Amino acid sequence: MDDHIMKAYDLFQLEDFVQDIYFRQWVLGQLEPEDEFWTNWQKKYPEKKGLLEQAALVIKTFQCDPGYVNPQADAESINSIMAAINLPAERKLWVRNWLSVAAVTLLAVGLSFLLLTDGKDRQPTYLVDSWKTDAGVKNYENTAQDPMYVLLSDGSEIWLQKASSLRVDESFGQSVRKVILEGAAEFKVQRDVKRPFYVYANGLTTKVLGTTFKVVSYDQDKVSVSVSSGKVTVYQDKPNKEIELSDELILKPNQQAIFFKTEKKLVKTLVEKPLRMPEELNISSIYNESPMNQVLKDLEMAYGVTILYDEDLLKKCNLTATLSSESLYDKLELICETIHAKYQIVDGQILITARGCI
Structure with missing residues (x-):
């Protein structure tokens, strides 16, 4: 099965789409003509149209700037500009009014400025x-x-x-x-x-x-x-x-x-053994009927990873446990066993599939 079929694209945010290779290939016209995955995906999730258009504009701006001779993407540039927008997550996903257009325009201008001023330091692949x-x-x-x-x-x-x-x-x-x-x-x-x-x-x-x-x-x-x-x-x-x-x-x-x-x-x-981020060592590891959504957010911060899940399905789920010296994967196993869920690693992210709690 192709890797992209397993991805939870419906949970992706702007940055996730911009960094996804398969989505970038589609935007840049590099997929086979018979590949209709994204056409069909848009029909299934019409509410994501605005988000896809924003991500596509970022990708095309990054790729096609005339002053950018050797287009090697700078991950830190992408993330710094996205952070500068400073919109809440729900606004990034759902904004439909003129502010959305303004945000995308600013993002495109910011990327163009970065590429024009920094392009001289970028190098081609060496032989x-x-x-x-x-x-x-x-x-x-x-x-x-x-x-x-x-x-x-x-x-x-x-x-x-x-x-x-x-x-x-x-x-x-x-x-x-x-x-x-x-x-x-x-x-x-x-x-x-x-x-x-x-x-x-x-x-x-x-x-x-x-x-x-x-x-x-x-x-x-x-x-x-x-x-x-x-x-x-x-x-x-x-x-x-x-x-x-x-x-x-x-x-x-x-x-x-x-x-x-x-x-x-x-x-x-x-990686085989994810390590806690040094700056996040003080995050609580003792939970007493704590909301599962908060537990998963704590794990995201502690390990610097992205965990994809349906917040509405898990809003009634709680956890009572001490998560201390176990590995990240052992913690995930314990959580999934508690709420009868499953997890898998997809494209460097953790995807949790659950039925919810009563």
Whole structure:
């Protein structure tokens, strides 16, 4: 079954549609002519027309700005502009009057301004193979069992795992920061909005401005990128071809992307062991007949993940439990067992399906 069929698009908000690859491909006319999923979806959810139009305008503005030569989407730019609108969730979904048009116009203008002023710092996909053998490349190779510590000239830190190697171009830090990884490494990148940091690993490119993440590419057919803090953008390498907005995945903390090279398939999911966000460690873990909607919102904040569910169905559900040292997945199992629900991971989000409580 196609991944998009499982997604709860009826619960998506503006940001979710903008970041969804399948929706972006439809907006940009990149789907097969016989693919009528979105046409049929609009007929089923006519009340979502305004929301889809807003998301489509954002995508087209980002993709088609004439001053934007190499359109690699900047996840932080998207989110910062969306945050600037500062509308309540229900307004984002349901506004129908002239304020909706004004908000979309401001969003489009804001995106255009960002792209025009920041476009000079954006780079195309590099032909990685062309500088693997260049004399100006510094090589690091870890043949030991313990991680090798590498400190780059910009202050970024790398922990190169066993049986791994790292190549750093001599031009590192001049306009961009780029490295080639074979094997696995953990990165703590110094933030620099004017000099993006690129990691090339077995057909997959990871672009960041400043964050903490891990790349694993031991398997010649599979590469994974997991995020601990901040946001990263990942996409398949396409030599001699510009990267388009629809090619990219945006990852947040506790999300990961897995690239299956043979199938040329890039999948977003959650990491195997999601960790609590350091800034949210004080969120309550003791519940006594607490509304289930509040419990799930607490989990969203604690782990920095998105949990999709029907608030109306769960408004009569309560929870009495202590959720402390268990993993996120164990907590979800307990919650679902309590309210006779099920959960699944779809596109890096948690989807809870329930029948409600009496």
